[in-house]
Amino acid sequence: MLKSSLPFLFFTLISAALNGQSDSSVFVKLVSISGYKHIKVQIISRQLSVHDGDVFVNKKALDDALRFSEQILINTGLLRELEFELIELQKNVFVVYLEVKESWNFYPIPYFNLADRNFNVWWVEQKRALNRVNLGVKLYHRNVLGYADALKITLSDGYNRTYKMEYRFPYLDKAMKWGVFGKLSFQQWREINYDTRENKQLFFRKPDNSFLSNYFLTEAGVTFRPAFQSVHTFFYGFQRRMVDAVISKSLNPDYLLNGDEKQNFSFLRYSYQFDNRDNRFYPLDGYYFQFEAEKAGLITKEDRNAFTIMGLTDIYKALIPGLSLSVGARGKYSFIRNKQPYYDNRALGFSEFTTMRGYEYYLVDGLDLAMLQTTARLLLFQGVNNYGKLVFIDAFRVQPYKVYLTLHSDWGIVNNPFSVENINPLDNKLLWSYGVGINIKLYFDMVARIEYSRNIEKGDGIFLNFNASF
Missing domain, CATH: 2.40.160.50 (membrane protein fhac: a member of the omp85/tpsb transporter family)
Structure with missing residues (x-):
């Protein structure tokens, strides 16, 4: 009896852990980039650590990823200004807007x-x-x-x-x-x-x-x-x-x-x-x-x-x-x-x-x-x-x-x-x-x-x- 209940107990614990994580995890539905003129958008995307469909363990992890992306983008020398904006569509579901201004090249x-x-x-x-x-x-x-x-x-x-x-x-x-x-x-x-x-x-x-x-x-x-x-x-x-x-x-x-x-x-x-x-x-x-x-x-x-x-x-x-x-x-x-x-x-x-x-x-x-x-x-x-x-x-x-x-x-x-x-x-x-x-x-x-x-x-x-x- 005990042996047969072990798989059920195992899957119950895993399910509880996943449910607990999903309550705080956040989902990025879309990353929208605007303001670029000469630079190809894929070059900007290459420097980002946030992409469409990404899941983060919590909001802080998403904020950290955006700060890291800002550091990488600025260090390319191709952008003189950039600004991230987060829009919450529903609970823990976000759209990331990135507006950039290019440097003089x-x-x-x-x-x-x-x-x-x-x-x-x-x-x-x-x-x-x-x-x-x-x-x-x-x-x-x-x-x-x-x-x-x-x-x-x-x-x-x-x-x-x-x-x-x-x-x-x-x-x-x-x-x-x-x-x-x-x-x-x-x-x-x-x-x-x-x-x-x-x-x-x-x-x-x-x-x-x-x-x-x-x-x-x-x-x-x-x-x-x-x-x-x-x-x-x-x-x-x-x-x-x-x-x-x-x-x-x-x-x-x-x-x-x-x-x-x-x-x-x-x-x-x-x-x-x-x-x-x-x-x-x-x-x-x-x-x-x-x-x-x-x-x-x-x-x-x-x-x-x-x-x-x-x-x-x-x-x-x-x-x-x-x-x-x-x-x-x-x-x-x-x-x-x-x-x-x-x-x-x-x-x-x-x-x-x-x-x-x-x-x-x-x-x-x-x-x-x-x-x-x-x-x-x-x-x-x-x-x-x-x-x-x-x-x-x-x-x-x-x-x-x-x-x-x-x-x-x-x-x-x-x-x-x-x-x-x-x-x-x-x-x-x-x-x-x-x-x-x-x-x-x-x-x-x-x-x-x-x-x-x-x-x-x-x-x-x-x-x-x-x-x-x-």
Whole structure:
């Protein structure tokens, strides 16, 4: 008797559990999207974690899914505003309305680029020399066909000459997980940073201003996006570099190693990114992780042999409204411990991600790098400027802005086993800096930073930086 009643008891308990869950679960009957013009509606839907027919355990779970979808959509850079509205048709049955306003996607802008590593080096050390400026035009469209496909074309001349084109198509298949990209670049330099002394760049330029170096790069690959926040990228490329004999024979035989005047090699690179930041242009909460591995020189006869891994992670924590803390770590390790060409032996100070605040005027060459950055951000005030018809582009007529007070402290060290004693004193040394600054966020993707920093060598200064998504 007991044995025969067990199945009935089991199904009774399951039924009771399901009935209890259905009382609080919510059903999304329809998701309606409006306001889009150029972007394809399926691109917006791809970023949503709420779709027609979805069932959520309760109303809070639905609200959380909408907040997550808003974060993903804003981080695409394709939308400047969006608003969700929930309409309850009957008890626990909802329609989700999403209204969007697209960002300005096409930027045919004059190209003003400094030849130096950053604005501060050009302004102070190079004394604002106009002959170190590149002028031209940059065409950037981040949504050419409406599929979040981006095209970049740069044509410039001046200190350097640059012809560059890059195209990305992120959604190639019906599942919208695979994408492709390609890049072509040709550059020429009239002046070359041929060596480092006192952790400062040494330059050479011919009296007749003729070109000293030619560089060609071609690169193609595929992307795989299995989830909202993660992207795998696989690169294959080839690069060719030629330098004048005065560089390779006289000034620095290690520029391309062994006094070589040319360098040819192919490379493979893998990159993984996981982005859980609330706003990738100026994050205050969440975290970001990136890992990259590159093998340069795929066959023995090529002119470079290196295998390098690089990683970075940033963690942001909103403590109370208006106050946020962040900790970021960067690292680089070279598995092949042979001496590398001077031009390829980059570590600290050569890019935005490897620049220590307070050391903007310096750079450190080496095989390995470790760096830690900490920042506190306090919102001082915010507002909106409405320029109306004074601005002819609708996307720029309303300008939201926020101003933050920041405190920062950075640590870093570079391992350079081939460093010559007393030549570059920052090699193989623990570095530290701290400072205070003002950050100004304009629209949703432009950030200006004005910072005072002081380093352990007792050097200090005011440093300016500006970043924009285009």
